[in-house]
Amino acid sequence: MTASQGVALLGSTGSIGTSTLRVLERHRDRFHPVALTANGNVTALATQVAAWSPSYVGVVSGTPPAGSGWRAGVECLIEAATHPDAQIVLNAVVGAAGLQATLAALAAGKRVALANKETLVVAGPVVMAAATAGHGTLVPVDSEHSAILQCLAGRNPGDIRRLVITASGGPFRTWPAERIAHATVADALNHPTWRMGSKITIDSATLANKALEVIEAHYLFGVPYDRIDVVVHPQSIVHSFVEFTDGSVLAQLGVPSMELPILYALTHPERLPDSGVPRFDPITAGSLAFEPVRHDAFPALGLGIAAGRTGGAAPAVFNAANEEAVAAFLAGRLTFGQVAERIADALEDLAGRPGSTLEELLDADAAARHHVQSRLSC
Ligand SMILES: NC(=O)c1ccc[n+]([C@@H]2O[C@H](COP(=O)([O-])OP(=O)(O)OC[C@H]3O[C@@H](n4cnc5c(N)ncnc54)[C@H](OP(=O)(O)O)[C@@H]3O)[C@@H](O)[C@H]2O)c1
Known part of the structure; x- marks a missing residue:
């Protein structure tokens, strides 16, 4: 029988995070969460902790319940990603905030089941080099990949x-x-x-x-x-x-359903019986259009x-400008059409910045965020 593998689940309170916990629930003999992190949703995280009793819990911007022993602050993502009992790190953080944890997990030789696609957009060459150097592996969670x-x-x-x-x-x-x-x-x-x-x-x-x-x-x-x-x-x-x-x-x-790609990212290249996902029926699916x-x-x-x-800094600029423009649209500060316009403006001004090291890419990310934010009307 295969030993149960420890999973560090970053972004456990989100859409992918909660889907992942449903997958883990069905395969308790194969996987168990050793670390859970959220940004600020302490209530949802507390419910998950009560159900799973992970040995590590972290919140990035929330306040841990008194006496809980949870860790707080941005460094909790890296602590969870490098937890010694985690063989797999499922990174379900949204945005470039997930990058450093992916890098740390790969450097520590973990399997990274990557939902946080922004990781590869911001710093693809740096991430691939970290995987090679640390003998970590990257397996996509995105259904297309x-x-x-x-x-x-x-x-x-x-x-x-x-x-x-x-x-x-x-x-x-x-x-x-x-x-x-x-x-x-x-x-x-x-x-x-x-x-x-x-x-x-x-x-x-x-x-x-x-x-x-x-x-x-x-x-x-x-x-x-x-x-x-x-x-x-x-x-x-x-x-x-x-x-x-x-x-x-x-x-x-x-x-x-994301449950199947999540499970496959945990087991690749193996397949487990009984994924729990509704079976595909071509008759029910009907016509497929392209x-x-x-x-x-x-x-x-x-x-x-x-x-x-x-290449270079341009993908990091695209990603950061997009993150800021989307946040502004959701807050009612940009129209839908302005999202792409603000990305285009940021790329025009910043895409040529240097972008071969992690530091340069993080600088480009910060510059693109400032570019979009500074042009928002109050
Ligand atoms: N949802 C999907 O079906 C799907 C499919 C393919 C790929 N993805 C990718 O998976 C990632 C997660 O997507 P999602 O839909 O699950 O997002 P989501 O529902 O918004 O969840 C995001 C998770 O990340 C945490 N988080 C947010 N900002 C953070 C920060 N600055 N630092 C640390 N943690 C932070 C959130 O915590 P709080 O709850 O405390 O805010 C939450 O647990 C994204 O990269 C997305 O592109 C998603």
């Missing part, structure tokens, strides 16, 4: 011709561009196929999320940008395709891919 990993398992990387990442198209897939520009927060949070945290839901409405995923795929699978395409697939059943050099195309399919991306209506996608191609 999990699909690609599953299609590639056991195959020769030299046989890949093209990756095709699917996108649901978000809530504005069929809206005219003029209407999208003035979409409300409630419109943008109304995703047709996925229930997720608010930041990634807005990213899915602007398609910035797909740009983050193209950059993530570039680093994870070592495929150049001109061989990564995006196609709109409104049903979110085909999670992505891999085309091989002989013209054969493989896809991975399943119901839109459409080109409307780049004119969703400029954030092209901006992000161009930033990826530019």
Whole structure:
């Protein structure tokens, strides 16, 4: 019998965090959480701690309950990520705030099940180098990248011709561009196929999320940008395709649930019986449609891919400007259309900054945040 593996779950109170705990609940014989962290949601974290009794608990910006023994402050992410009893670190923090924990976990030789795609967007080359140096491994949680990993398992990387990442198209897939520009927060949070945290839901409405995923795929699978395409697939059943050099195309399919990619990130390349995810039925799924991306209506996608191609500090600038613009949109301080405009402005002014070391990338991140924030009206 396989020994139970310890999991450090960063961002346990979020959408991926709670889905992960549901997965762990079904596989208590295989996995147990040794560390849980949240940002400030102390109430939800306390409920999880009561259910799981992890040996380490941390809150980044909240106040721990009196006498709880929880750790507080930003360093708790690194402490959890390097916990000696954790073989796996599932990073479900949202945004660039998750980067340092990924780096620390890889340096400590852990398996990192990565939902925090921003990690690879901000500092892809630094992260891949940390994995090599520390003998850590990166396994994606994103359903698209999990699909690609599953299609590639056991195959020769030299046989890949093209990756095709699917996108649901978000809530504005069929809206005219003029209407999208003035979409409300409630419109943008109304995703047709996925229930997720608010930041990634807005990213899915602007398609910035797909740009983050193209950059993530570039680093994870070592495929150049001109061989990564995006196609709109409104049903979110085909999670992505891999085309091989002989013209054969493989896809991975399943119901839109994050529980399966989370479980696969914990067990890859093994598969466990009884994932608990509703089974796929082609008859129920019905017709599957594929459409080109409307780049004119969703400029954030092209901006992000161009930033990826530019490399250096540009992806970090794209990510940080996007994080700040999305926060401002959610707070009613920018219109939906202004999100992509502010990203474009930040890239124009800052994409050429130096970006080969972690320090330079963090400086670029800070400069892009300041760029967006300083242009917000009060
Ligand atoms: N949701 C999905 O289906 C999905 C799918 C694929 C990839 N992802 C990726 O997974 C990551 C998490 O997404 P999500 O939808 O789960 O987000 P979410 O629901 O907003 O949850 C984010 C989690 O991170 C914590 N957190 C927020 N800011 C933090 C900070 N500055 N420092 C430390 N912890 C912080 C939150 O704690 P509090 O609760 O205390 O605020 C929460 O536990 C994102 O990178 C997203 O792109 C998500």
